[in-house]
Amino acid sequence: MELIPVILSGGVGSRLWPVSREAHPKPFMDLPDGQNLIQKTFLRASRLEGVVEILTVTNRELLFKTEDEYGAVNKAKLAQGFILEPFGRNTAAAVAAAALQLEATHGPDAQMLVLAADHLIQNEHAFAAAVANAMTLAAEGWLVTFGIQPTYPETGFGYIEAQKSAPLNGGxxxxxxxxxxxxxxxxxxxxxxxxxxxxxxxxxxxxTVLDELREHAPDVVAAVARTIDQSRLTSSSKYRCLALNADAFAEVPDISIDYALMERSSKVATIPCDIGWSDIGSWNAVSELTQPDENGNRFEGEVLSHGSRNNYVNSEGRLTALVGVEDLLVIDTPDAVMIAHKDHAQDVKHIVNQLKACSHTVHLLHRTVHRPWGTYTTLENGERFKIKRIVVKPKASLSLQMHHHRSEHWIVVSGTAVVINDKQELMLHTNESTFIRAGHQHRLMNPGVIDLVLIEVQSGDYLGEDDIVRFEDNYGRTDK
Structure with missing residues (x-):
């Protein structure tokens, strides 16, 4: 029986700011063991019996970052597919799009296993057993949920009430x-x-899920089907990719799969399971992944403590010192520090709302920003100037582009650069540079087999990232 895990990767995780941000959301947060949540989800799904492909539904801006994270762990070269949303439209739309796509590629009898990209499951053996039970019920026509055996009275989760007198085959x-x-x-x-x-x-x-959606949420499945009809499907040696049409997708109702279908259908079953599940929904949950010391403190990074108890510190970039404090969360990143009492871990999202309200970019981007071709890190940002460290992957290329309001000076630190500067093509080596005037078309390429590292000095009246016109691009980002 064919099984296709569908990984939903759309949430931001505002309660895990300042590490989780819109352009670097919760699934990409590194955990203490060095892997992030989306890698763990991919590996857990790929090890299940009967898996023939993994389909990921994500924001189109995160495609290349997701591809990089999967590539680091996909040693078996499992087939992949992507559905790219132009913006979030909740889980009913994501599930409907995945089901329609899988019906076209694998047929109505294939089974889909819907997983969140940002959950942690520590008992993988029990998870595989629960999935096997779920597949048995799904083959009988049930819409199957996974009910987690509660270990304490949690007020932050929704609950499933099961009928004690209605046992099914494993559920x-x-x-x-x-x-x-x-x-x-x-x-x-x-x-x-x-x-x-x-x-x-x-x-x-x-x-089954498509039949039930057509009965209980016909407006959702019909709008998603219209969107797919107007969308672009591409295939390559790496993966199949369906980029959803933004105008059509905007007409899809914004509703969760629970409200649209699961609460309305009479064909819903649950598999009770104890699989070491956590949604990693707060810094308190993250802290539990680190062993405490004799004072109950949990530290990530270089931390000194005196007379302090039951604190969690995540500070990878610099030394942090605690003196005489208790029950604090201290999260240190290069451009933001968050300090909260553990009892108020859920309230971090209110800070994110304040940042959005005043249009502060620290809710959106880290100082280091990932792009399809590599990364850039803002080293200094002043009035009329900005300094960046740019790293370009081997054989990768930035777009052919132009800026209206800024000039740029590129200095190669290591590697070799091929540069188009206006009508010239240059090859630059270590310690060589070029100056690009505002209004001139330019492009940066790495022809080598090692990373290209350079320093970019911008100067001008406006230095925003939106001052860019793309003429050619290897990653489909050209302006219409």
Whole structure:
């Protein structure tokens, strides 16, 4: 039986700011073991029996970053597909697009396993067993959820109520879904024994989920189908990619798969499971991945502590010192520091909202920004000037572009650069440079087999990243 894991990678994770940002969201956060959540999800999915392909639904701006992260762990060269959303439209749209695409490529009898890119599952053996049970029920026509056995009365999760008198083959029929409860209600759910945390993971037969969507959410599936009809499907030796049409996608209803389908269908079952699941929804959850010292402190990076207890510090870039403090979260990045009491870990999102309200870019970008061709790091930013460190991957190329308001001076630090500067083509080596005037078309290429590193000095009246006109681009980013 064919199984296609569908990885949904669309959330920002604002409660994990300042590490998680819109251009570098939660799935790409490195964990203490060196892997990030999206890599762990890909590996966990690829090891399941019957998997023939992994399909990822993500924002189009994150395609090349996702490709890089998968490439670092996809040693078996498993087939991949991507559905690229121009903007988020919630999970019903993502699931419908994946189901329609899989129906076209694998047929209605294939099964899809919907996974979030930013969840952690520590018991992979138990997870594989739960998936096998789910596939059995999905083949019988059930829409299967994974209900996590609650270990405490959590008020931050939705719950699934299962019918005790309706056992199925490895699972239970779902009576209802309930919203995030207050503490007393959550305690009652845990005591009852038939309530489970709603993990947001699902398993369906492709034909079944489409039939149920057409019955219970016909506006969603119809709008997604119209979008696909107007979208571009491309294939390469690396992957198949469906880039959704933005104008058509804007007409798709913004609704979750729970509201659109799971709460309405009578064919919903759950697999109760204890798989070491966490949605890593706050810095408290992240801290649990690090072993505490004798004072209950958990440290990532170089940290000194005196008279301090039960703190978590994530500070990879510089020394952090704690003196006489307790129960704090300290998250240090090159351009932002967040300090919160552990009891208020969920409130970090309010800081992100304030940053958005005042249009501060620190909610959007890190100082180091990933691009399809490599990275750039802003070293200094002053009035009428900006200094960047640019790293271009071997054989990669920036777009042929032009800026209206700034000039640029490029100095090669290491590697070899091929530069188009107005009508000239130059080859630059270490310590060589070129000056590009505002209004001149230019391009930077790395013809070598090692990274090209250079320093870029910008000067001008306006230095925003939106002052760019692309004429040619290897990554489909040219302006219309």
């Amino acid at each position: 239970l029929k779902v009576a209802r879904f309930v919203e995030k409860p207050d503490l007393d209600t959550a305690q009652g759910y845990v005591s009852a024994g038939n309530y489970y945390w709603n993990s947001g993971m699902f398993c369906f037969r492709v034909g």
